[in-house]
């Protein structure tokens with residue numbers, strides 16, 4: 453029996469060349485490359501999760517403006533594992549962005565982009581751009597109110613770019629307004645163009661990793677000298693190199709398994725972002741905002757003065773991109789250790805702080821109350837009479853809605869109250885409304901007791917609906 457398997461393997465291997473294909477796995481790498489080096493593999497694994505879950509989603513998704521939303525509702529509520537798959541794809545995207553960020557920060561801090569690995573860095577920067585473009589195009593495929601409006605806002609902003617603005621806006625929308633053409637265009641870019649380009653560049657990136665080897669952990673006082681570097685690296689490998697597989701890969705295996713488990717747990721227990729209402733061009737008080745990894749840029753655009761926004765919107769990313777691309781050209785030799793390159797540590801810390809605080813800013817968007825908040829509709833309120841209905845009217849009349857969101861309507865100076873009843877008890881609500889708080893006025897003196905009761909009755913109706921998939925298979929239709 454063993455003999456039979458062996459001869460089958462020998463035959464297959466001879467005809468297909470499997471062991472030759474797998475040879476790169478055995479390639480010799482510096483042994484002291486430890487946990488810091490796992491982020492690249494983790495990014496690759498997140499990408500593979502995206503490809504697998506994306507293909508599965510594409511089985512049920514119809515990229516047409518009349519059906520996309522319906523197919524998403526079907527995927528979320530009825531398709532077997534549909535909600536889980538959407539979750540995988542959503543948290544997989546988040547994981548990929550995080551891992552790309554960590555991978556870049558690490559290679560930057562370790563000076564791994566220096567001679568002879570300049571092009572490894574360059575292809576990596578392009579892959580970062582493609583990853584973000586995937587996030588932006590993927591978001592519209594949800595084809596709900598938020599998704600559609602974020603793209604309209606992006607196109608409006610793009611339209612303000614000097615000279616090429618109108619062309620750019622037209623290119624994004626595939627016409628003059630958002631519609632079926634926009635959706636088809638984003639779909640084609642998201643599932644054909646960008647993935648194909650990314651497969652190519654990931655291949656190139658990995659080929660370069662094999663060609664130049666992974667960088668050895670830097671030692672302070674041992675600068676890179678292009679004349680001698682290759683010889684020194686070869687000597688290092690001869691002395692203490694180990695094959696990547698099976699000797700060094702176990703850390704990558706652990707981290708990647710952990711990452712996949714984390715993505716799956718999030719997808720199962722928290723689930724994908726809830727679908728908003730279907731897109732409706734007549735609803736103007738929608739509250740568009742992109743997914744978290746683009747939110748910080750959205751916040752930045754909202755914060756800078758309108759006058760320069762048009763220039764900034766396109767010049768900002770172009771300049772940052774160019775800067776990232778030329779780092780290895782300008783700085784390809786010398787010290788690699790971060791301890792000898794304090795500015796490198798400063799750049800990474802500043803970037804993290806800047807993106808983080810802009811993200812928080814975008815999350816809360818506290819710049820101003822929304823004075824144009826329209827009264828809530830009956831659909832949002834879910835009642836047409838009684839205390840809940842009266843409370844909802846008061847919620848608008850007393851200007852609560854100017855600062856608080858209910859199902860995407862209203863302002864964002866205060867916290868979103870859509871599901872406030874899941875968080876606060878009756879008494880806590882009364883205390884908060886009567887006494888106010890940071891940036892919230894006290895309403896104790898301006899509300900009659902029955903008005904207060906009605907407001908609280910309304911807030912108590914603001915809780916998470918029971919989702920069909922939480923009720924077991926019998927509850928599904």
Ligand code: HEC
Nearest residue numbers: 850851852855865866867881884885889890891892895907
């Ligand atoms: C000027 C803006 C503003 C207005 C108007 C306003 N709020 Fe607030 N509200 C806030 C802010 C800001 C907070 C957060 C305060 C804090 O964290 O201390 C808040 C907090 C709350 C909370 C607690 C939320 C939580 O997650 O703990 C409730 C409930 C609330 N507001 C209800 C109301 C009601 C009801 C009205 C109208 C009668 C109202 N608010 C009017 C700004 C406002």
